[in-house]
Amino acid sequence: MAGRNVRRAGAAALAALSLAALSACSSGSGSDEGSGDELISVGFSQLGAESGWRTANTESVQASLTEEAGFDLTFVDAQQKQENQIKALRDFIAQDVDVIAFSPVIETGWDEVIEEIKDAEIPLVLVDRTVDTTVEDPYVTWIGADFKQEGITAGEWVKENAPDAKIFELQGTMGSGAQVDREEGFDSVVGEENIVGKASGNFTRAEGKAAVEAALQAYPETNLIFAHNDDMGLGAIEAIEAAGKVPGVDIKIVTIDGVHDGLQALLDGKFNYVVECNPVFGDQIADAIKKVYAGEELPKETIVVDQAFESITQEELDARLY
Numbered sequence: 001m002a003g004r005n006v007r008r009a010g011a012a013a014l015a016a017l018s019l020a021a022l023s024a025c026s027s028g029s030g031s032d033e034g035s036g037d038e039l040i041s042v043g044f045s046q047l048g049a050e051s052g053w054r055t056a057n058t059e060s061v062q063a064s065l066t067e068e069a070g071f072d073l074t075f076v077d078a079q080q081k082q083e084n085q086i087k088a089l090r091d092f093i094a095q096d097v098d099v100i101a102f103s104p105v106i107e108t109g110w111d112e113v114i115e116e117i118k119d120a121e122i123p124l125v126l127v128d129r130t131v132d133t134t135v136e137d138p139y140v141t142w143i144g145a146d147f148k149q150e151g152i153t154a155g156e157w158v159k160e161n162a163p164d165a166k167i168f169e170l171q172g173t174m175g176s177g178a179q180v181d182r183e184e185g186f187d188s189v190v191g192e193e194n195i196v197g198k199a200s201g202n203f204t205r206a207e208g209k210a211a212v213e214a215a216l217q218a219y220p221e222t223n224l225i226f227a228h229n230d231d232m233g234l235g236a237i238e239a240i241e242a243a244g245k246v247p248g249v250d251i252k253i254v255t256i257d258g259v260h261d262g263l264q265a266l267l268d269g270k271f272n273y274v275v276e277c278n279p280v281f282g283d284q285i286a287d288a289i290k291k292v293y294a295g296e297e298l299p300k301e302t303i304v305v306d307q308a309f310e311s312i313t314q315e316e317l318d319a320r321l322y
């Protein structure tokens with residue numbers, strides 16, 4: 001560990017000098033691209049491209065971890081398959097990158113590969129989703145949202161505005177930190193007795209639509225849908241309209257994310273409440289990786305700040321980053 005840490009500290013000093021030199025160049029005659037060995041090599045395993053949230057998060061990561069910002073980024077999309085993420089993580093170990101970052105598609109099944117990352121003495125930064133592992137001190141830091149609070153916030157709106165609702169809960173990817181914690185938070189507020197049924201839409205619009213088509217047959221008394229993300233809520237709108245009912249009126253819809261299409265649905269009266277889960281935190285990830293590489297102390301977790309929307313104007317919607 002000491003060998004690598006010494007190498008890293010030395011490289012960090014060199015990187016800092018190189019970046020200072022680069023910025024000096026850029027202030028005058030245009031910046032020269034840093035040569036590969038002056039950049040922080042980062043292996044990033046993104047879980048997929050399943051939703052508008054994930055797309056916005058990927059765009060933010062790639063806009064922040066650029067060569068001109070001092071990074072050599074290898075970015076791999078796992079198409080929502082854990083085995084693809086494990087393969088990518090092992091490839092990053094083989095490449096001996098300086099830092100590994102990943103957003104785990106589900107919470108469990110990572111012990112072996114996290115041990116391999118620790119044995120390779122490569123610092124691990126957890127992004128967005130959480131892990132449930134027996135490995136001691138598995139990662140340097142985690143940056144993401146408070147999923148349980150998001151579920152509580154959604155539940156509090158329902159309790160206040162639709163206390164007698166017959167709720168169908170549209171769950172995200174089963175076993176993902178976002179699904180587990182949002183469900184725990186929401187159910188703890190509204191009470192299980194008010195939830196007529198649950199099914200997963202795997203955080204995608206198509207699977208959300210299919211789950212709601214089945215739910216409207218199985219639970220015709222449903223008059224409120226809590227969707228763990230906007231994309232599944234947008235699929236629910238399609239299913240509700242296909243059933244000849246009015247989304248937002250006959251069947252209320254409460255969602256989490258706050259992506260553009262979700263807030264457009266709120267503006268159109270088809271969603272009733274949207275809890276934001278901000279995906280635009282690539283700059284915070286970049287800052288954390290630089291500190292990890294330099295051997296600086298970091299908090300074990302950094303919570304990305306959220307808000308919630310009962311309404312929005314077209315002007316406010318058009319002004320948003322995502």
Ligand code: GZL
Binds near residue numbers: 129144231277
């Ligand atoms: C939340 C993120 C979730 C989003 C979904 O931080 O992990 O995954 O809510 C996405 O849209 O699929």
